[in-house]
Amino acid sequence: MKLDLNSIKQAQENIREVVRKTPLFYSNTFSKESGYNIYLKCENKQKTGAFKLRGAYNKISNLSQEEKVRGVIASSAGNHAQGVAYAATALGIKSTIVMPETAPQAKVQATKSYGAKIIQYGEVYDECYSKALEIQRELGATFIHPFNDEDIIAGQGTIGLEILEDLSETDAIIVPIGGGGLISGVALAAKSIKPSIKIIGVQSSIIASSKVSLQEGKIVTLPGVKSLADGISVKTPGDITFDYMKNYVDDIVTVSEDEIAYGIFCLLERSKLVVEGAGAVAISAILSDKISIKGKNIACLISGGNIDIAVVSKIIDRQLIILKRRIRFIVEIQDRVGQLGRLVNSVVSMGANVVKIRQDTNWNDKGLDYANVLFEIEVETREHAENVIDTLRKKGYNLEIVG
Incomplete structure (x- = not known):
């Protein structure tokens, strides 16, 4: 290993005129939920939308x-x-x-x-x-290799300098990890300034090549699998980065695909940040209680925001359903004028937003005098959803929750 703190400070000078110093801001929401003081280092606000520049x-x-x-x-x-x-x-x-x-x-x-x-x-x-x-x-x-190069590592390490410039009291930095270029640079920079700081990597559990390599003490190649965190879906860490990780990284934890999706959803809804899968894993690890340190101040590195908008839409839809904030149900009504209108008014009056509605007039087992109506609604919380369903049933509606 030939890099040191001066190498990273030189890299900082090299990139100063082109690369943005991205914001590090305190998240009240994630801090309350985790019990730590959570700060977000927003490389999704970098030019090109990610730290790679x-x-x-x-x-x-x-x-x-x-x-x-x-x-x-x-x-x-x-x-x-x-x-x-x-x-x-x-x-x-x-x-x-x-x-x-x-x-x-x-x-x-x-x-x-x-x-x-x-x-x-x-x-x-x-x-x-x-x-x-x-x-x-x-x-x-x-x-130009994406991670296994010391000039690349030094450039990524400038993030560690910026975090400690803005928050010298940082106790830990949580870093996405794939091939190891980002975490190697950040760890070297941060520990050279503050040896007590903890550097924790986060990797997708379905392709945790760096974690397995550190556990086994040698570079391990895993089968190629594409995670939602595609930016860190790396089969084999670099030999150069492996040496830095062995010396400077304290731990690597893993998160599931569901936990990554939830991290993306929470960053969008609570912090108004559009973040790709790899960029969300640090917060995913916090929300899934994978991080345990003695200190209080944690910097979560949001590494990038380049995510397909169609994927964002799928994640939002799926998370709303998982969280029971979007529910589907079928209601049986009499097929008479005004019946559907009264049902819709009942749903809306309880603060639910009707997303989709479809009436099937000829498919009720009781015959042609009855109709099945499929509703898809959005509500504020799981409890709100339960209240809507319970109230409709108390009003006498025959109702079945679906999908």
Whole structure:
């Protein structure tokens, strides 16, 4: 290992004119729920929507003039692609990014808008990584690795400097972890300034390669699985990052896919932050009671906000149903004029919002004089939902909750 605090301070100088110093703000809501003082470090507010620009800019700025002339190349389906493209263009360097054919077009277009040449190849990261190395040999370009590079690590470590600049009393930093570049830099920076600080990584339980590697004391490759936290779905941590993690990371905990989805939902609803899966795992770990430290002040690193809006919509719908704040039920009514109107008025009068309603007039077992009405409603709380259902039943409605 050759990085030290001065390396990260130099990286901070290298990126100062381009990279934003992102906000660290206190969350009253999450603090009350957890019993800690929770602060959110919002890298979703960074240029390109994620922390990756820090490492990419530091790496590319440190290239020799000859390397800059030959350009850079990277393989990525998301945040690293955008970070490299933005950094290269800002420094007047040509960039080529190889992205999977399955990459969301929004991310492809965003990367292209930052000035990169895009080549789409293969269905998964490993295929486009191999293609990028092939093209690198043809072009002589410098390959920019997403995490296993000390210039990248130093750039990401500037986040640790910023957290302690804003809150020197920080007792722990909770960091998303995939290949280990982010947590290696943050841990090195923070522990060099404050050795007592705890650095805890959070990884998806379905692809916890860094956690397993640290447990076994050697680099372990796990089967490739795509988590909702796709930004940290890494099969194998880097050999460079592994050394830093062994020396500076105190613990790694895991969160389930449901816990990640709940973290995304809570950050959106309670803190008004749009956050991707990897960016939500630190809060997911807090909300699922995976973190236990002696101190009080915890900084949760929100690593990025580049999430497909369609995925956000699915998460909202699913969480509302899980939390019983969106419920579906079928009510039997007599098929007469005014009956449906009275039922709707009863539901609305209790403060429920009718999202969907459908009347089936010919499918009631009692015959054509009766109809089944499917309701989908939104309510404020689970207790509110129970009150609506109980009140309708007390009014004599035959009601069945569905799905």
